[in-house]
Amino acid sequence: MTAAIAADGISKAFHTGLWGPAKQVLTDIDLQVASGAIFGVLGPNGAGKTTLISILATLLRPDTGRATVLGFDVVREAARLKERINLAASGAHFLWCLTVEDNLKFYGRLYGLGGRRLRDRVASLLELFGLGEFRQTTFERLSTGLKQRLALAKALINDPELLFLDEPTSGLDQDMAQHIREEILRLNRETGVTMLLTTHNLREAEMLCTEVAFLKQGRLVTGGRIPDLQKRLGLGDHLSLHFQDSPAPLDYARLPGVLTHRVADSRVELVLDRADERLPAILEAIFLTDKKLARIKVKPVDLEEIYREVTH
Amino acid sequence: MKLPTSFYKFWAFSVRSTMVNRRNVFAVFEMLFWPLIGIFSVGLLTRFLNLKADTVSFILIGAVTMNTVQIAQLDLSYALLYSVWSKSLKHEFIAPINLSHILVGSGLVGLLRGFLVFVIMGALSIFFFDMDLGKPGPDGLLWFLLGMFLNAAIIGALVLALVLRFGQRAEVAAWAFSYLMLLLCGLYYPISVLPKSFQVLAHFIPLTYFLDYFRHFYGFPLAWPHPLLYGFGQSVIYLFLSYGLVSLTLRSAYKRGTLLRLSD
Numbered sequence: 163m164t165a166a167i168a169a170d171g172i173s174k175a176f177h178t179g180l181w182g183p184a185k186q187v188l189t190d191i192d193l194q195v196a197s198g199a200i201f202g203v204l205g206p207n208g209a210g211k212t213t214l215i216s217i218l219a220t221l222l223r224p225d226t227g228r229a230t231v232l233g234f235d236v237v238r239e240a241a242r243l244k245e246r247i248n249l250a251a252s253g254a255h256f257l258w259c260l261t262v263e264d265n266l267k268f269y270g271r272l273y274g275l276g277g278r279r280l281r282d283r284v285a286s287l288l289e290l291f292g293l294g295e296f297r298q299t300t301f302e303r304l305s306t307g308l309k310q311r312l313a314l315a316k317a318l319i320n321d322p323e324l325l326f327l328d329e330p331t332s333g334l335d336q337d338m339a340q341h342i343r344e345e346i347l348r349l350n351r352e353t354g355v356t357m358l359l360t361t362h363n364l365r366e367a368e369m370l371c372t373e374v375a376f377l378k379q380g381r382l383v384t385g386g387r388i389p390d391l392q393k394r395l396g397l398g399d400h401l402s403l404h405f406q407d408s409p410a411p412l413d414y415a416r417l418p419g420v421l422t423h424r425v426a427d428s429r430v431e432l433v434l435d436r437a438d439e440r441l442p443a444i445l446e447a448i449f450l451t452d453k454k455l456a457r458i459k460v461k462p463v464d465l466e467e468i469y470r471e472v473t474h
Numbered sequence: 475m476k477l478p479t480s481f482y483k484f485w486a487f488s489v490r491s492t493m494v495n496r497r498n499v500f501a502v503f504e505m506l507f508w509p510l511i512g513i514f515s516v517g518l519l520t521r522f523l524n525l526k527a528d529t530v531s532f533i534l535i536g537a538v539t540m541n542t543v544q545i546a547q548l549d550l551s552y553a554l555l556y557s558v559w560s561k562s563l564k565h566e567f568i569a570p571i572n573l574s575h576i577l578v579g580s581g582l583v584g585l586l587r588g589f590l591v592f593v594i595m596g597a598l599s600i601f602f603f604d605m606d607l608g609k610p611g612p613d614g615l616l617w618f619l620l621g622m623f624l625n626a627a628i629i630g631a632l633v634l635a636l637v638l639r640f641g642q643r644a645e646v647a648a649w650a651f652s653y654l655m656l657l658l659c660g661l662y663y664p665i666s667v668l669p670k671s672f673q674v675l676a677h678f679i680p681l682t683y684f685l686d687y688f689r690h691f692y693g694f695p696l697a698w699p700h701p702l703l704y705g706f707g708q709s710v711i712y713l714f715l716s717y718g719l720v721s722l723t724l725r726s727a728y729k730r731g732t733l734l735r736l737s738d
Contacts (some may be wrong), residue, residue: 174732176730177730212734213731213734216564216731216734219568220568221564221567221568221728221733221734222728222729222731222733222734223728223729236698241570241572244568244569244570245570247568248568249564249565249568251564255560255561255562255565255737256560256562256565257494257556257557257560257562258560259493259494259497259498260490260493260494264489264493267489268486268489268490269486269565270591271482271483271486271489271570272483272486272566272569272570272571272575273479273569273570274479274480274482274483274570275479275482276479276481276482276485280482289629300497301560312483316565322570370729449572
């Protein structure tokens with residue numbers, strides 16, 4: 163599969179004031195994003211996510227390194243690249259006194275759309291994002307959720323091949339955030355548009371992203387497909403064993419595939435390298451002790467654990 | 475007919491400026507109220523001082539010029555300030571536009587608004603103060619208007635550069651720049667009354683020459699043999715320089731992260 167984004171050794175520092183010291187924000191970032199993927203850049207606040215997305219979106223020049231997006235160099239071929247990309251950011255901000263329709267038309271014109279093409283495009287986006295009844299409402303009168311929907315609609319005005327989503331659900335209530343996530347998935351599924359998404363909401367990344375990368379203090383600490391990361395980091399599945407009375411008297415640490423274990427009252431918590439492979443042997447060992455199990459629960463490792471692992 | 479995509483990019487900024495002006499009661503206020511105050515306060519002062527007709531014309535030309543240039547430069551100066559105030563700057567600059575789209579698109583609306591102010595003030599001058607603004611004829615009016623609009627464009631471009639460098643704090647510059655220029659170019663007085671060092675500065679302001687050219691139709695002798703040549707020559711040079719300055723500031727904004735900071 164061709165890479166929609168390829169970054170090589172990207173670094174960026176910001177100076178405070180004219181002669182102030184430089185603060186390193188990104189250091190030597192290498193990144194590959196496959197065409198058609200939804201790629202998540204994760205990290206705590208201040209990790210450099212927005213800086214990275216801004217460099218790739220041609221809004222900021224890197225100090226060193228090189229990046230291509232859709233095959234175009236983000237610095238030297240920015241003008242041609244801008245035709246093919248777009249951005250939706252958290253806390254949507256547009257001109258307060260323009261209506262929803264006027265804002266979309268303004269951005270449409272910036273991409274060279276006009277006449278019937280512009281009218282049709284705006285009409286289809288208003289319909290797609292359920293903004294039809296608000297077309298004549300000025301931006302300042304929209305609710306936060308509607309503003310965010312407008313931000314997404316604006317991001318699609320030029321039918322981009324690659325979309326940058328900078329914390330697209332930040333500040334939205336649960337229902338609206340979920341709605342936006344479903345829209346993102348639908349867009350990716352139906353149009354095949356590649357998306358680079360930054361978030362610190364791990365559940366969101368888990369739901370949306372095919373691949374993730376973790377940023378910590380401006381450095382890319384790890385990345386890849388979520389199951390691959392699990393394997394690489396030695397993070398396993400969670401196995402909860404609830405016994406009817408007391409736990410089976412076993413040396414749990416010596417059971418096959420056990421990475422960590424914890425015994426509490428009638429419950430034993432194990433972290434296994436691979437639950438599907440190890441479960442039969444563990445259950446057999448318990449069976450031999452004559453202890454009765456009340457309940458078994460298996461939970462695959464989640465992104466939050468990977469996040470904890472790589473950012474602490 | 476299929477228009478080139480660039481046309482729509484210019485048009486985007488023209489339409490936006492028009493809409494903001496139309497929907498903002500203060501913008502309408504700004505365009506009508508101050509010019510009215512300007513022409514009446516200056517006109518009534520000349521009446522109180524019992525000045526001769528040619529001196530009244532001299533001063534009223536200054537009042538008309540000041541308001542025309544002020545209003546004409548506003549749309550250009552505000553072109554980026556609208557984006558800074560609405561924190562949408564990054565959305566504009568992620569689009570495939572260049573500086574000329576912003577400058578020409580917004581500048582055209584400024585030109586139209588400036589022209590409207592000139593016509594209104596001219597009509598009021600004729601009606602209330604017997605000063606014939608049409609005396610120089612179509613050619614004289616055209617050159618003078620063109621000169622004023624070029625000066626407005628230079629001020630607007632310089633303000634754009636300041637906005638890209640300093641953000642909202644540069645708002646005050648939108649007014650300060652033009653007032654400073656107008657003070658030095660001999661708006662209500664011949665530049666010979668300025669202190670010597672300021673007279674030298676006045677020679678570097680194109681509007682000085684355009685005022686000199688326009689006033690000669692009202693019987694005032696030309697201070698320079700070819701005022702239009704000096705005026706347009708300087709204007710073209712300054713326009714190129716200010717365009718270069720805005721381009722450099724934009725390049726620096728891409729490096730320093732100013733576009734992002736102004737969108738936060």
